[in-house]
Amino acid sequence: MKLCIFVIIVVNFNTNWFAVAATNRPNVVFIMLDDFRGNIRALGDDLAVTPNMDALLSKSFYFSSVFAQQALCAPSRNSMLTSRRPDTILTYNFQHYWRTFAGNYTTLPQYFKENGYQTESIGKIFHHGPSSNKTDDYPYSWSNPTFIPSTQEYRNRPVCKNQGDDELHRNLLCPVIVKFQPEQTLPDIQSTEAAKEFLMEAQEPFFLGIGFYKPHIPFKFPYEYLKYHDINNFRKDFLRPFDLPQAAWNPFNDLRDRDDVKSLNVSYPFGPIPSEFAAKIRQHYYASVTYIDSLLGEILKMIDFTNTIVVLTSDHGWSCGEHGEWAKYSNYEVSLRVPLIIFDPERPQSKMRRINSIAELIDVFPTLVDIAGLPKVSKCNNTLEDNLTCTEGKSLHHKMLNDEENNDDNEVAFSQYPRPGTYPTKIPDSDQPKLREIKIMGYTIRTKRFRYTAWIKFNNKKFKRNWNKIYGEELYDHDIDDSENINLVHRAEFRQLKNQLKEKLMKKFP
Numbered sequence: 001m002k003l004c005i006f007v008i009i010v011v012n013f014n015t016n017w018f019a020v021a022a023t024n025r026p027n028v029v030f031i032m033l034d035d036f037r038g039n040i041r042a043l044g045d046d047l048a049v050t051p052n053m054d055a056l057l058s059k060s061f062y063f064s065s066v067f068a069q070q071a072l073c074a075p076s077r078n079s080m081l082t083s084r085r086p087d088t089i090l091t092y093n094f095q096h097y098w099r100t101f102a103g104n105y106t107t108l109p110q111y112f113k114e115n116g117y118q119t120e121s122i123g124k125i126f127h128h129g130p131s132s133n134k135t136d137d138y139p140y141s142w143s144n145p146t147f148i149p150s151t152q153e154y155r156n157r158p159v160c161k162n163q164g165d166d167e168l169h170r171n172l173l174c175p176v177i178v179k180f181q182p183e184q185t186l187p188d189i190q191s192t193e194a195a196k197e198f199l200m201e202a203q204e205p206f207f208l209g210i211g212f213y214k215p216h217i218p219f220k221f222p223y224e225y226l227k228y229h230d231i232n233n234f235r236k237d238f239l240r241p242f243d244l245p246q247a248a249w250n251p252f253n254d255l256r257d258r259d260d261v262k263s264l265n266v267s268y269p270f271g272p273i274p275s276e277f278a279a280k281i282r283q284h285y286y287a288s289v290t291y292i293d294s295l296l297g298e299i300l301k302m303i304d305f306t307n308t309i310v311v312l313t314s315d316h317g318w319s320c321g322e323h324g325e326w327a328k329y330s331n332y333e334v335s336l337r338v339p340l341i342i343f344d345p346e347r348p349q350s351k352m353r354r355i356n357s358i359a360e361l362i363d364v365f366p367t368l369v370d371i372a373g374l375p376k377v378s379k380c381n382n383t384l385e386d387n388l389t390c391t392e393g394k395s396l397h398h399k400m401l402n403d404e405e406n407n408d409d410n411e412v413a414f415s416q417y418p419r420p421g422t423y424p425t426k427i428p429d430s431d432q433p434k435l436r437e438i439k440i441m442g443y444t445i446r447t448k449r450f451r452y453t454a455w456i457k458f459n460n461k462k463f464k465r466n467w468n469k470i471y472g473e474e475l476y477d478h479d480i481d482d483s484e485n486i487n488l489v490h491r492a493e494f495r496q497l498k499n500q501l502k503e504k505l506m507k508k509f510p
């Protein structure tokens, strides 16, 4: 009897002690944009109008060379949030939930929750739907069910007007008058309201995830944001490089499916989209970003910067016409590179502190854990006892502590993209193949100077790779060709380098 009482007291004591310790921890506001390539004024993009991101950057760390593990929403988000590569979580599309399909892996918000945080999800942090068990991984990751704005229901409905007719269309370009939209609002406006409300009365410490739905297509935003973006600034012609492997090409099936793009009769699968319309796409992409930037400004005003870590990133980039290409769905720099902004209340900066080391989105989880001072997350290895909570990435925290320029290291980033075949198709959708359709995987390695990509045979049942069957290779030198237009892979003088990079890829993905 006595022993029993003693045990109860110890448990109670531990719980209380834990709660007290946890309240001294910093809050986290984790902001994601969808399909955002980091076109921010303060980073040197003169076409961007992003005063609020500029202001956040002026006191933050900016990681300039961060790469998504796969340029598609669900795989990238699940990968980042579990700190595991797509080949570990077996998420290459929208179908599978890692906990039941691959392993019961701990997520970033779950880790904070288990360490005494209230964790809250507003909008799109996880990709909604089967890849997060239709609950955005609640209750494991979050203290409450995700706030999904009611007007998200209209995301693919015909709500866009053309000039000169009164009908409603499912357009790609969809500037709107908000008061004439269903419920007289838009999803990201609703999410912003919800975030402000949460911040007003949040119980500390909290981890608040805010996932904006834009600039993902369709470009539906209050039309007044167009006025910041003169169409004349967006006329620019790109060509499809001639020596690309066909498997590298993504035919932007999602754009072609919109009413306004359909009526252009763009030839399949290589296009091009007519120049005037292409300029409008770029303009509307930038206007969508300015729209989100202004909502971000409302949220930043509510944040107590003395004890809140603020993170801003994206799931992947978006091709704005580069290579004659649109959308993500590829292994190119424009699709894989994402901005990563971190404000650390322990180290507020007097101006933007840029860190150029190569990093990956799977690094975000261990990095935030270290900044917040939670128990460190170990590197995954097969001998680890608790191998459900570990990272395949690395913490970037030491790069923030070190005052010296810490850029000349040998870090590399790995990414991948699946295809159902070598030639671009609508059915199966070569931009977003289902698991059973995947026959090829493109693996890519980015070093400080080069990107090497190999498209190889992939077995979708055994998840096995066949390096003897290569369907195409690419090699780009970022010192002379930052836009990846000149494929050097067949040049004799690069053979040795190519073989070295290929060895590294094969070692990583045997």
Ligand SMILES: *[C@@H]1O[C@H](CO)[C@@H](O)[C@H](O)[C@H]1NC(C)=O
Pocket (backbone or CB within 6 Å): 104, 140
């Ligand atoms: C998965 O992990 C969660 C959180 O640790 C736990 O609550 C749950 O029981 C686990 N599920 C299985 C099937 O092991």
Ligand SMILES: *[C@@H]1O[C@H](CO)[C@@H](O)[C@H](O)[C@H]1NC(C)=O
Pocket (backbone or CB within 6 Å): 099, 100, 133
């Ligand atoms: C996923 O959702 C289903 C249906 O709501 C539920 O029965 C199942 O337990 C969930 N899976 C996990 C791992 O929680």
Ligand SMILES: *[C@@H]1O[C@H](CO)[C@@H](O)[C@H](O)[C@H]1NC(C)=O
Pocket (backbone or CB within 6 Å): 263, 264, 265
């Ligand atoms: C596209 O094709 C349709 C049907 O063939 C035709 O009516 C329309 O004028 C074409 N549009 C353009 C922009 O060429």
Ligand SMILES: *[C@@H]1O[C@H](CO)[C@@H](O)[C@H](O)[C@H]1NC(C)=O
Pocket (backbone or CB within 6 Å): 103, 381, 382, 383, 384, 385, 387
């Ligand atoms: C976790 O470790 C156990 C051995 O401790 C091993 O059997 C299992 O395969 C490991 N799981 C993963 C996902 O590595």
Ligand SMILES: *[C@@H]1O[C@H](CO)[C@@H](O)[C@H](O)[C@H]1NC(C)=O
Pocket (backbone or CB within 6 Å): 378, 381, 382, 383, 384
């Ligand atoms: C795996 O992790 C454990 C615990 O962190 C460590 O002791 C061990 O050396 C690691 N093994 C390998 C092969 O890296």
